[in-house]
Amino acid sequence: MDLSRKIEILAESAKYDVSCSSSGVMNNTRQGAIGSTSAAGICHSFTSDGRCVSLLKLLFTNACIFDCHYCINRKSNSIPRATFTPQEVADLTMDFYMRNYIEGLFLSSAIIKNVDYTSELLIKTLKILRYEKGFKGYIHVKAIPGADENLIEELGFLADRMSVNVELPSRESLKLLAPDKDPFALYKPMKQITHKKKELSQVPTLRKPASFVPAGQSTQMIIGASPESDHSIVKIAENLYKQYELKRVYYSAYIPVNKDSLLPAITTEPPLLREHRLYQADWLLRFYHFSADEILSENKPNFNLYLDPKANWAVQNYDQFPIDVQTASYEQLLRIPGIGPKSALNILKARKYYRLHLSDLKKLGVVIKRAQYFISCNGACQPGLVNDPEWIISSLISSRQYETLKKVNSQSRQEQLSLFDVERFETNKRKESRYAN
Amino acid sequence: MQIEETDEIWEYDGSFYGFLTIVYQAFSKKTFPEIILTPKTAVESLFVSSWINTDESLAQKMYERLTKRLRKENVQFIIDGFYCSLKEKDRCLLDAIQIALESKDLLTNHLGHPSILALEKSLKALFGEVHLFKGFVRFEYIGTLLYSSIAPKHFSLPYLCPHFAQRYPQETIMIYDETHRLLGIIKQGHIRFIENSNPPPFSTRESEQDIQENWRTFLQAVTIQERKNERTQLSHLPKRYRGHMVDFQ
Ligand code: SF4
Numbered sequence: 098m099d100l101s102r103k104i105e106i107l108a109e110s111a112k113y114d115v116s117c118s119s120s121g122v123m124n125n126t127r128q129g130a131i132g133s134t135s136a137a138g139i140c141h142s143f144t145s146d147g148r149c150v151s152l153l154k155l156l157f158t159n160a161c162i163f164d165c166h167y168c169i170n171r172k173s174n175s176i177p178r179a180t181f182t183p184q185e186v187a188d189l190t191m192d193f194y195m196r197n198y199i200e201g202l203f204l205s206s207a208i209i210k211n212v213d214y215t216s217e218l219l220i221k222t223l224k225i226l227r228y229e230k231g232f233k234g235y236i237h238v239k240a241i242p243g244a245d246e247n248l249i250e251e252l253g254f255l256a257d258r259m260s261v262n263v264e265l266p267s268r269e270s271l272k273l274l275a276p277d278k279d280p281f282a283l284y285k286p287m288k289q290i291t292h293k294k295k296e297l298s299q300v301p302t303l304r305k306p307a308s309f310v311p312a313g314q315s316t317q318m319i320i321g322a323s324p325e326s327d328h329s330i331v332k333i334a335e336n337l338y339k340q341y342e343l344k345r346v347y348y349s350a351y352i353p354v355n356k357d358s359l360l361p362a363i364t365t366e367p368p369l370l371r372e373h374r375l376y377q378a379d380w381l382l383r384f385y386h387f388s389a390d391e392i393l394s395e396n397k398p399n400f401n402l403y404l405d406p407k408a409n410w411a412v413q414n415y416d417q418f419p420i421d422v423q424t425a426s427y428e429q430l431l432r433i434p435g436i437g438p439k440s441a442l443n444i445l446k447a448r449k450y451y452r453l454h455l456s457d458l459k460k461l462g463v464v465i466k467r468a469q470y471f472i473s474c475n476g477a478c479q480p481g482l483v484n485d486p487e488w489i490i491s492s493l494i495s496s497r498q499y500e501t502l503k504k505v506n507s508q509s510r511q512e513q514l515s516l517f518d519v520e521r522f523e524t525n526k527r528k529e530s531r532y533a534n
Numbered sequence: 535m536q537i538e539e540t541d542e543i544w545e546y547d548g549s550f551y552g553f554l555t556i557v558y559q560a561f562s563k564k565t566f567p568e569i570i571l572t573p574k575t576a577v578e579s580l581f582v583s584s585w586i587n588t589d590e591s592l593a594q595k596m597y598e599r600l601t602k603r604l605r606k607e608n609v610q611f612i613i614d615g616f617y618c619s620l621k622e623k624d625r626c627l628l629d630a631i632q633i634a635l636e637s638k639d640l641l642t643n644h645l646g647h648p649s650i651l652a653l654e655k656s657l658k659a660l661f662g663e664v665h666l667f668k669g670f671v672r673f674e675y676i677g678t679l680l681y682s683s684i685a686p687k688h689f690s691l692p693y694l695c696p697h698f699a700q701r702y703p704q705e706t707i708m709i710y711d712e713t714h715r716l717l718g719i720i721k722q723g724h725i726r727f728i729e730n731s732n733p734p735p736f737s738t739r740e741s742e743q744d745i746q747e748n749w750r751t752f753l754q755a756v757t758i759q760e761r762k763n764e765r766t767q768l769s770h771l772p773k774r775y776r777g778h779m780v781d782f783q
Binding site for chain 2: 100104105146148192
């Protein structure tokens with residue numbers, strides 16, 4: 098098969114993975130003669146779906162021995178298959194890098210023969226790039242869950258970022274929809290990478306420390322292929338950040354690619370708005386000191402699709418407002434809709450020397466239109482404001498916004514329920530667990 | 535220092551040394567002109583201007599004095615400001631220099647002054663373009679040389695070259711700026727420029743076609759039809775960059 102056909106097949110197969118961006122490596126300590134990594138992301142192109150292209154994103158092979166239901170590459174699909182050689186991937190990366198098409202390589206793979214063999218192929222590719230070609234640029238590689246620890250470690254020394262995709266947000270769904278995968282094996286490499294990084298950072302060295310996954314690890318979850326609530330997804334993300342110090346959790350709205358009785362119908366629209374809300378919630382976890390249980394709860398397990406999670410929280414907890422910006426702590430300020438980390442800091446700085454006035458807030462970067470319902474300043478509130486939560490909600494969303502949101506929202510309340518045949522899912526789950534026990 | 539604002543119009547050759555000569559004149563005479571023109575802008579203007587001859591030794595003196603008296607960031611702001619595409623940049627820069635001489639503050643803290651605000655805005659546009667070009671420049675091999683041509687709106691090339699010098703430390707690279715007719719040459723990390731240059735007469739090699747085709751194949755393959763959104767694409771990658779990108783050919 099010629100190279101261009103392989104690119105077609107193996108880039109196409111990799112495109113649903115969203116967990117790739119090239120930023121995050123500050124000091125490049127890698128040996129080599131070509132390339133550099135940049136802390137700020139550089140986008141080299143944009144596809145007509147509007148997504149940034151910064152990395153050569155490829156699957157090493159799509160000839161998978163596994164049969165995950167949600168995956169286009171599963172063994173039981175009849176699709177064209179292809180496999181690169183390590184040399185081909187390395188050459189292609191260099192060709193593209195030298196012409197400034199890409200910032201680096203994002204290499205993932207289906208499982209060919211077995212997990213160790215697959216890992217060895219990835220290692221071989223990276224070795225050619227690093228040692229033979231002297232490539233110092235960015236490499237993100239997938240750790241293959243279940244592979245030998247030594248192989249994972251070796252890969253970690255060659256890559257800038259590694260990721261293990263959780264894919265589905267619960268063990269049950271994994272068992273059902275990715276029957277060949279061992280849910281425990283998924284978390285093992287994550288843990289191993291976290292430990293190794295810690296261990297290396299504690300070793301006192303005179304020379305620069307060896308580069309082991311300097312840009313950290315990330316993961317991806319598919320949203321909408323299985324029936325988990327938003328609450329459980331946000332909870333998992335929270336755990337991943339805490340336990341494994343993940344750099345990023347990515348969420349990918351499931352695009353039905355297979356006809357499968359366990360999955361949403363092939364005509365189902367990807368839940369893009371839900372994905373968007375998850376990213377917003379993710380921000381709240383990482384930069385706003387929110388906990389998962391504050392964002393959503395067992396009783397309210399799903400996002401308000403019409404209101405962003407922060408505003409939603411504020412309206413639900415309206416009794417805690419208004420917060421006085423003259424006296425509030427940084428953490429409290431961050432809770433106010435319309436105030437971000439930057440404007441919160443600005444407020445802290447500014448009020449040291451001056452008594453703030455409501456009219457100063459705009460200059461400090463506060464989005465008054467959103468914040469006005471939730472703030473006071475030296476005891477004074479914006480005059481003429483109604484403080485009825487219902488009314489606030491409707492004024493936070495303009496009617497135009499509401500209409501556009503309604504259009505993007507592919508899941509109406511009913512659809513959200515009928516997305517999966519919950520009953521069938523339950524019976525299957527029961528059947529499965531009978532075998533498991 | 536008390537500076538007299540006059541309604542004079544000065545004109546100079548548009549070079550950096552020429553500008554420094556203007557600065558020298560303005561501060562030694564203690565008068566600021568109302569308008570400063572260069573041969574390029576003078577065409578559009580109906581007014582009669584007095585021509586200021588570039589004096590390299592005076593300019594050099596002025597430059598040394600500025601670097602001694604101003605903080606580093608402010609000198610940089612003024613140099614960058616000279617290269618931005620603001621129409622009345624020269625006049626704004628005189629204000630900037632005066633403010634920088636009078637206060638030790640960062641110039642960027644003086645956004646309340648219309649000249650500083652205008653300069654800052656224009657600098658943002660310049661640096662924004664530089665950032666985009668870091669990704670959008672496309673090279674091809676001509677023999678062993680990496681070549682690219684671009685048509686920037688702003689004077690981006692000098693800001694762009696260090697990035698590529700670092701990215702390809704062992705290569706010889708040429709980038710031609712069609713708008714300003716400026717050729718940047720990077721040889722193993724060292725950068726130099728040729729002004730008023732014509733584009734080098736290169737023709738693309740055969741093998742580059744294959745690689746470019748592979749790149750287009752890749753872009754096509756990673757596009758997700760279900761998420762098609764050309765408006766977002768357009769806002770991130772405006773049309774004016776596309777003419778020089780193999781992605782769109
Ligand atoms: S292991 Fe599963 S998810 Fe991965 S490529 Fe194979 S079938 Fe797809």
